[in-house]
Amino acid sequence: xxxxxxxxxxxxxxxxxxxxxxxxxxxxxxxxxxxxxxxxxxxxxxxxxxxxxxxxxxxxxxxxxxxxxxxxxxxxxxxxxxxxxxxxxxxxxxxxxxxxxxxxxxxxxxxxxxxxxxxxxxxxxxxxxxxxxxxxxxxxxxxxxxxxxxxxxxxxxxxxxxxxxxxxxxxxxxxxxxxxxxxxxxxxxxxxxxxxxxxxxxxxxxxxxx
Amino acid sequence: xxxxxxxxxxxxxxxxxxxxxxxxxxxxxxxxxxxxxxxxxxxxxxxxxxxxxxxxxxxxxxxxxxxxxxxxxxxxxxxxxxxxxxxxxxxxxxxxxxxxxxxxxxxxxxxxxxxxxxxxxxxxxxxxxxxxxxxxxxxxxxxxxxxxxxxxxxxxxxxxxxxxxxxxxxxxxxxxxxxxxxxxxxxxxxxxxxxxxxxxxxxxxxxxxxxxxxxxxxxxxxxxxxxxxxxxxxxxxxxxxx
Numbered sequence: 001x002x003x004x005x006x007x008x009x010x011x012x013x014x015x016x017x018x019x020x021x022x023x024x025x026x027x028x029x030x031x032x033x034x035x036x037x038x039x040x041x042x043x044x045x046x047x048x049x050x051x052x053x054x055x056x057x058x059x060x061x062x063x064x065x066x067x068x069x070x071x072x073x074x075x076x077x078x079x080x081x082x083x084x085x086x087x088x089x090x091x092x093x094x095x096x097x098x099x100x101x102x103x104x105x106x107x108x109x110x111x112x113x114x115x116x117x118x119x120x121x122x123x124x125x126x127x128x129x130x131x132x133x134x135x136x137x138x139x140x141x142x143x144x145x146x147x148x149x150x151x152x153x154x155x156x157x158x159x160x161x162x163x164x165x166x167x168x169x170x171x172x173x174x175x176x177x178x179x180x181x182x183x184x185x186x187x188x189x190x191x192x193x194x195x196x197x198x199x200x201x202x203x204x205x206x207x208x209x210x
Numbered sequence: 211x212x213x214x215x216x217x218x219x220x221x222x223x224x225x226x227x228x229x230x231x232x233x234x235x236x237x238x239x240x241x242x243x244x245x246x247x248x249x250x251x252x253x254x255x256x257x258x259x260x261x262x263x264x265x266x267x268x269x270x271x272x273x274x275x276x277x278x279x280x281x282x283x284x285x286x287x288x289x290x291x292x293x294x295x296x297x298x299x300x301x302x303x304x305x306x307x308x309x310x311x312x313x314x315x316x317x318x319x320x321x322x323x324x325x326x327x328x329x330x331x332x333x334x335x336x337x338x339x340x341x342x343x344x345x346x347x348x349x350x351x352x353x354x355x356x357x358x359x360x361x362x363x364x365x366x367x368x369x370x371x372x373x374x375x376x377x378x379x380x381x382x383x384x385x386x387x388x389x390x391x392x393x394x395x396x397x398x399x400x401x402x403x404x405x406x407x408x409x410x411x412x413x414x415x416x417x418x419x420x421x422x423x424x425x426x427x428x429x430x431x432x433x434x435x436x437x438x439x440x441x442x443x444x445x446x447x448x449x450x451x452x
Contacts, residue, residue, distance in 0.1 A: 149280060152443070
């Protein structure tokens with residue numbers, strides 16, 4: 001389908017204006033919003049691969065994410081109007097004490113492209129705020145990010161806080177960030193760990209399946 | 211004892227000062243600032259190369275002038291000579307003199323950017339340009355030149371937004387500063403980025419104990435030949451694995 005190929009290309013090339021234009025044109029031609037959304041995550045997966053191969057750097061990734069978001073902006077209200085249920089509801093944030101958010105922002109964008117309703121709490125988020133948001137918005141997934149080994153302990157305190165509040169069974173908790181490892185995720189009782197933003201979407205989808 | 215110190219150049223002045231006062235003979239090798247920008251595994255590989263270059267039978271220990279540094283010391287293996295590493299998350303803990311002092315200050319002062327003599331003067335123009343770091347600290351003009359007016363401006367906003375999220379620049383003063391230039395430079399950086407500025411006294415005793423051979427279990431991890439260093443995910447920061 002030519003529209004979707006052009007949208008895929010616009011995301012890869014980081015051209016948000018083209019992404020928006022192609023999205024408008026596709027909708028005008030009757031392409032279903034979900035079909036449009038369905039091409040965004042594969043496009044970002046490709047961007048992720050280009051980053052891992054060191055062909056793309058952070059600026060290129062940000063521009064691709066911008067293009068994806070431009071398409072999502074147009075499609076989102078149509079999905080809502082059609083009553084499309086999200087695949088899951090995820091509360092995402094960088095943990096207490098940590099201000100790094102670029103990676104977290106990328107994951108948030110990709111989760112939305114992957115069909116999730118995303119509640120992004122930003123950075124330096126205390127455990128209580130994760131709990132509050134997850135409860136208020138009926139989230140079934142919590143995604144924690146940390147970029148420093150100094151702040152990783154906040155991941156454990158967040159998991160423990162959900163446990164202490166009697167809410168641990170109601171949400172799945174996934175973790176990520178440069179110094180985080182599968183071993184650490186297991187040690188703190190998280191439900192999953194992803195090494196990459198693209199992997200985070202696949203993991204999130206797996207975790208919300210009942 | 212005869213000791214080999216492999217350290218980060220960010221700690222150059224502090225390490226040299228400690229070595230000069232040590233009762234032991236310390237041979238020193240500094241590795242470039244910013245290895246942590248490469249990521250944990252690549253940094254560990256670089257440090258392992260330096261460890262592996264160390265001749266056998268010459269030194270009683272190889273001292274590592276690092277902290278865990280974002281897992282940059284994870285997996286480091288002792289070959290023929292034992293390795294000694296402070297139980298520190300990073301160099302800031304070393305400059306402040308204890309893990310506890312760093313944890314407490316960090317928790318009470320979120321949004322703090324740390325500077326020291328090495329952080330200011332070392333590695334100028336040698337920023338580790340990797341796919342993780344390229345683009346940061348580029349000017350608006352450069353980004354517009356590369357990506358066009360619209361995308362360039364967008365990238366500049368995205369990549370400098372962290373400045374608004376940080377609130378303070380803390381300069382760790384060790385007493386080794388020969389004149390006021392470091393303080394002045396740090397204060398100027400804080401002003402340029404819209405942050406408040408604080409001077410905090412460092413404490414070089416922990417670094418001192420490393421080069422003096424006082425490797426208490428509480429403060430240092432020692433990897434004997436064949437053992438490797440690993441993150442411990444607790445307040446001890448690091449441990450050894452066989």
